[in-house]
Amino acid sequence: MRQDRIDFVHNSERALADPTLHSSVRRAMVRFRELQRPVIGEIEEWQALREYAHRVKLHTLSHLDQYLEQLERQIVAAGGQVHWVRDGAQAGRVIADLARSRDDRTVVKSKSMTSEEIELNQVLEAAGCEVVETDLGEYLLQLAGDRPAHIIAPAVHKSKDAIAKLLAEKLGVPVYDDAERLTRVARDALRRKFLAAGVGITGVNFAVAETGTIVVVENEGNARLTTSLPRVHIALMGIEKVIPRLADLGVFLTLLPRAATGQRMSSYVSLLTGPRRAGERDGPEEFHLVIMDNGRTAIQADPVMRESLACIRCGACLDVCPVFERTVGHAYGSVYSGPIGAVITPLYQGLDVAGELPFASSLCGACGEICPVKIDLPRLLLELRARVVQAGGASWAERLFVRGWVATMARSGRLRLVAPIVRLLHRAVARTGIPLPYPFSRWTQFRELPPPARSSFRERWPFAAVGRRR
Amino acid sequence: MRVALFVTCLVDQLFPAVGEATVSVLRRLGVDVQFPEGQTCCGQVAFNDGFWPEAARLAQKFIKDFDDSDAVVAPSGSCVAMVREFYPVLLRDESALADRVRALGRRTYELSEFLVDVLHREDVGAHFPHRVTYHASCHGLRGLHVTTQPLRLLAAVRGLELRPLPGVEECCGFGGMFSVKFAALSGSMLDAKIGAIESTGAEVVTATDSSCLMHIAGGLSRRNSPVRAMHLAEILAAQ
Incomplete structure (x- = not known):
């Protein structure tokens, strides 16, 4: 699939032009940060846990074949079936075939970024299934024909008024103005779908190789219903979701909810091992695990970028990102947005498509600091920038500027020659106020130039009395 | 030494x-x-x-x-x-x-x-009788873990009244080439920073990096703000 280049400058300027969007997203992000801070702060060993989780993930990523095969054996032993798929198209075909073979073609789905990544809903609908998203945010987006704007708060860009109008239009209910009433409307509609569905599809937060257990973390109970009411449960996971041992799950379940939603524990944590067994009262009759590559092995093979696969999709790097807050997810041109999106989208879609994303950061470092699995996001952004430039992705003006800069700075003698000339130009500009060419024009669009100095520090050194001249 | x-x-x-x-x-x-x-x-x-x-x-x-x-x-x-x-x-x-x-x-x-x-020095003998607010520059804060050091130095300056900056750890939006490549985003971040600075009633905003201060000062002068941007060293040198 040929994709257009993601124009982040354009997308971000469009988002910035909508001040209500920014203020509502900012409010939500500030709220997340306020919730995260105390529940992270109360864990004394937070840094040690991050480090531990990071090492578990990197260990697993360098032994993926071993753990995935162990996972398969355990799933099969528990009575489940495993399907290996190379890419999104194959995953779509496998899942559509499983869904289509049922009498009841209503499919309920709990929130899954991996399914968004491969646009699974379109595939299933094309195969004649009715697909219903059951996470409230995702359900609203499905009704609106929209895409998620945030990894864990998909409808964060939708105002309450917009949601009220949407539900009124699509479900034929009055335009309510309180959130509880609106939630109840959606809940009633969704309950009917749950009862009618023959197939439930979920993502996977963690898959424990040792026991063949998949773990689904959520707050609305919809994943619990999706995995227990329909006769068939299909879980879709990327290969990076496997962890070796059940004992390590406790670490991840300490990190994930605190970073994601500022909760000590998510409302529902389902540990599912195979389908319903003889004598059990609930659970699906069939359990299928679809294990998907879709570009991940290429990242796994890249020693510098491999750690990006450690991501547990908590969304915390989005919450603290000043760029995300102002652009909202859609500007990133992919389901994965914010700092992690700026890292993995270029890896999945190519530097020619998404090469601008790694530059869309002031490198403030807030993402790297919050990441609960200690992915060094600012460094990965820098590494990608180097690859973009190496591949010829820098503009000629930029190359000229940086190379001129470095050539000047390579010898202090050159700096002594060039600096006075630049200072003369700077003074002339400051005096006359003539408009400057790009890229300086982009600076003066929002700020004044600093005033020129009378002389450089090196010309003043060594000085006896300091602080007299300015 | x-x-x-x-x-x-x-x-x-x-x-x-x-x-x-x-x-x-x-x-x-x-x-x-x-x-x-x-x-x-x-x-x-x-x-x-x-x-x-x-x-x-x-x-x-x-x-x-x-x-x-x-x-x-x-x-x-x-x-x-x-x-x-x-x-x-x-x-x-x-x-x-x-x-x-x-x-x-x-x-x-x-x-x-x-x-x-x-050097284990907090009081460097400075005198600076002004209302000052401090912006935590990102790379010092998160790269070097420079957290309380500037605040302790400022607290020991005679006559100085420190006004806490809301969102002190939020980036000013400079980011080198980011400020020209994504000028509108950078400008929006600068707006927020300047709004926060002005809300403190400080006469001076300080930081440990001239790059952030150049950005902030450029925004302040664009808005004809009376607030001055000064490097921490300049405050500590004042007597």
């Missing part, structure tokens, strides 16, 4: 008074300040913009210029983070240099870090 001053290219060329103030504070505390005259730029501009081979040239030069120094002090958290945190990344293929790079990173200090953590 002898230290080599790395004045940084930005301070050298645009804010020499910050360099003078840095020297003044260090000399007042009895430090023998050297200025290796071959020094230029740490290479961060090129590195952050993806020009790594070019940045490596300047990194190699920096290592040569400061190899003989017992300690290097710079009035910039960002440039020190470049040396300490990113030179090992940038020069990872130069295995012969690895030890020298790491050792240099360990003895290169941001000014407030050097004063508080190495």
Whole structure:
């Protein structure tokens, strides 16, 4: 699939032009940060846990074949079936075939970024299934024909008024103005779908190789219903979701909810091992695990970028990102947005498509600091920038500027020659106020130039009395 | 004690008074300040913009210029983070240099870090009777973990009234080339920062990096704000 280049400058300027969007997203992000801070702060060993989780993930990523095969054996032993798929198209075909073979073609789905990544809903609908998203945010987006704007708060860009109008239009209910009433409307509609569905599809937060257990973390109970009411449960996971041992799950379940939603524990944590067994009262009759590559092995093979696969999709790097807050997810041109999106989208879609994303950061470092699995996001952004430039992705003006800069700075003698000339130009500009060419024009669009100095520090050194001249 | 001053290219060329103030504070505390005259730029501009081979040239030069120094002090958290945190990344293929790079990173200090953590001085004898608010520059804060040092230095300045800055750890939006490539985003971040600064009622905003201050000052003067941007060194040098 040929994709257009993601124009982040354009997308971000469009988002910035909508001040209500920014203020509502900012409010939500500030709220997340306020919730995260105390529940992270109360864990004394937070840094040690991050480090531990990071090492578990990197260990697993360098032994993926071993753990995935162990996972398969355990799933099969528990009575489940495993399907290996190379890419999104194959995953779509496998899942559509499983869904289509049922009498009841209503499919309920709990929130899954991996399914968004491969646009699974379109595939299933094309195969004649009715697909219903059951996470409230995702359900609203499905009704609106929209895409998620945030990894864990998909409808964060939708105002309450917009949601009220949407539900009124699509479900034929009055335009309510309180959130509880609106939630109840959606809940009633969704309950009917749950009862009618023959197939439930979920993502996977963690898959424990040792026991063949998949773990689904959520707050609305919809994943619990999706995995227990329909006769068939299909879980879709990327290969990076496997962890070796059940004992390590406790670490991840300490990190994930605190970073994601500022909760000590998510409302529902389902540990599912195979389908319903003889004598059990609930659970699906069939359990299928679809294990998907879709570009991940290429990242796994890249020693510098491999750690990006450690991501547990908590969304915390989005919450603290000043760029995300102002652009909202859609500007990133992919389901994965914010700092992690700026890292993995270029890896999945190519530097020619998404090469601008790694530059869309002031490198403030807030993402790297919050990441609960200690992915060094600012460094990965820098590494990608180097690859973009190496591949010829820098503009000629930029190359000229940086190379001129470095050539000047390579010898202090050159700096002594060039600096006075630049200072003369700077003074002339400051005096006359003539408009400057790009890229300086982009600076003066929002700020004044600093005033020129009378002389450089090196010309003043060594000085006896300091602080007299300015 | 002898230290080599790395004045940084930005301070050298645009804010020499910050360099003078840095020297003044260090000399007042009895430090023998050297200025290796071959020094230029740490290479961060090129590195952050993806020009790594070019940045490596300047990194190699920096290592040569400061190899003989017992300690290097710079009035910039960002440039020190470049040396300490990113030179090992940038020069990872130069295995012969690895030890020298790491050792240099360990003895290169941001000014407030050097004063508080190495010299163990908080009161540097400054007098600055103004309302001041402090912005935590990102690279100092998250790269070097410079958190309380500037605040402790400011708290000991006679006459100074410190006004806490809301969102003190939020980026001002500079980010080097980010400020021109994504000017509107950077400008929006600057707006928020300036709004926060003005809400404190401070006369002066300070930080440990001239780059952030250049950005903030540019925004303040665009809005004809009476608030002045001053480097921490300038406040500490005032008597």
